[in-house]
Amino acid sequence: MNTNDPIISIQNLTCGYDDTVIVDNVSFDIFKGEVFVILGGSGCGKSTLLKNMIGLYQPMNGKIFFGTDELTGAQGEQRDKIICKFGVMYQMGALFGSMSLLQNVMLPLEEFTNLPREAISMVAQCKLAMVNLENAAYKLPSAISGGMKKRAAIARAMALDPGILFLDEPGAGLDPISSAELDELILNLSRTLGITFVIVSHELESIYKTADRVIMLDKDVKSIVAEGDPKQLRDTSENLFVKRFFHRQPSLGKTGHDKNVSTAE
Amino acid sequence: MAQRTLSTEHPVASIRVSPNGNRLRLNIIGSLNAPGTASIWDDTINPVRTGKYTHVEVDCSDITYIDGSGVALLLKLREEAGLSGGKLELNNLKDEHKKLITLTWDCDLTQLISINKEHRGLAEAVGETTEELMKGLHDLIAFVGESSVMIIQSIRHPGQVRWKDVFLSCIHVGVDSLFIITLLGFLMGLIMSFQSAISLQRFGGEIFVPNMLGLVMFREMGPLVTAILLAARSGSAFAAEIGTMKINEELDALTTMGLSPMRFLVVPKLLSALAMVPIMTLFFNLASLVGGAVVMLSLGFPLVTFTSRVFSYLGYGDFMGGMFKALVFSILVAGIGCLRGIQTRSGASAVGLSTTSAVVSGIILIAFADGIFAIAFYYLNI
Structure with a gap:
């Protein structure tokens, strides 16, 4: 599935807020068509890294490339061109509350294409149909469930047919059925359309099911502590934090016990 | 574009x-x-x-x-x-x-398109609007009743009131608006005196400007402008604050903890408005007299003439009537602000709508109440 040239390349990225470094000097590549998951415990900088990758925050140091285009420092039309290459689904959906789902999906098409009105409406309907929301097209976000909101947000993120979709905690707060449906959707879109997914998550079941490759961040070292296939990492990693994470074991400091993993390192 | x-x-x-x-x-x-x-x-x-x-x-x-x-x-x-x-x-x-x-x-996307084509007739639209108005009226009456009971309870059991919230609200409502209310009062006193003096000068009647200014400011303009400022500054803020809390399910959290949102959120705001608005009105009135005094001094009248004419013409009933109006206006504006906040539906735009509605409803209520006061004061010879 992977080709030699990465679709996203992160080079020596350092990011954080004000003077506080959250993620320090990380480098990794993401290849076309893969489902790439950034995982780690709460507060390790997963969302911060994602927000830097999509250009919401300016990194403290390092470079972010989409293909051959550099996002860091890009402005105006050049930045628009890069931004149109990806869609983003935010943690809470971030749908515009005053607009119906259809209008939410139509918005980027109205702003970025010169398609006629009926074409825009048709494209938006198709996107909603892809996420099984064709019957909720005229509902407001307030009138639908959390799982539907996330699916609608994916439909909006796909409006301009980007090659890359960033998903911030897609399974958070969903019931197991909705979460499984979302996983199916991600796999389906990835396998059928070749969309590259960059997902921030700590939902282990979903990660095992969808992820081709993961990186794990640790807030103590402020960097990547593991990279690879999630099941392999679970079964073979010797890193104490990685083992604790995949085996859902509490940290030593909180309990005073280091259940069964104290000999791992 | x-x-x-x-x-x-x-x-x-x-x-x-x-x-x-x-x-x-x-x-x-x-x-x-x-x-x-x-x-x-x-x-x-x-x-x-x-x-x-x-x-x-x-x-x-x-x-x-x-x-x-x-x-x-x-x-x-x-x-x-x-x-x-x-x-x-x-x-x-x-x-x-x-x-x-x-x-x-x-x-089948054609089915989807037809769902949206729902047209409503005039009768349905009128019916829907009437139902909304009746519901709004019902909510208003229920809110007035509940807040009245709460305020009476607060007076009978002052220990139940969250006084820290009341003081904080007093700072936002009163202290923070002191500068703007004083400035408004000064400028309105100055402008009204100046405009009146120009008209009365033709008849040699500039001497009556202080009489007019004192009466107009203490009876009408003081309570009215203060209440409008309260609606714009604090009524909207109350609606936005409570509305955002409603969206974030904080009101539900209060209810499930056994805490009344009325006692927890509305009563402190009502009490602070009740305490602050008469003081704000007083500041407005005094500042307007300073503005009037500046005009009269510039026209060559001594300060003592100005003050003696203001206070000889202005009765105790005028002052108390104005203060009573200010109290009623404060309850109306703060109450409608809180009510609109509680009535907020979901979504970010709902908070905006509540805020707008709080200001508009507040100003309409002030105008209605002022009209009723004018008629009542006329018949009561106040």
């Missing part, structure tokens, strides 16, 4: 239309991305829409790229062909394009 469009990475599409009796053959060439689809949309759809073809065949062999826009075009073609009683056939579709098309090909 200048529209930003996606750059074309694939060549733009073109269409070749070949009618043959009741059959139509469309040969799409090039890239069916957004710019490509947009460039051939009308030329592709119109022949199918206007002609009555029983069979529409699309040759897809020359399509180099297809995305959501292209799929929408093919779906629209199928829909238009169906409306004319015809059938659409896609030929020579490449496998990689077929994958994308099959994702949405089976969805």
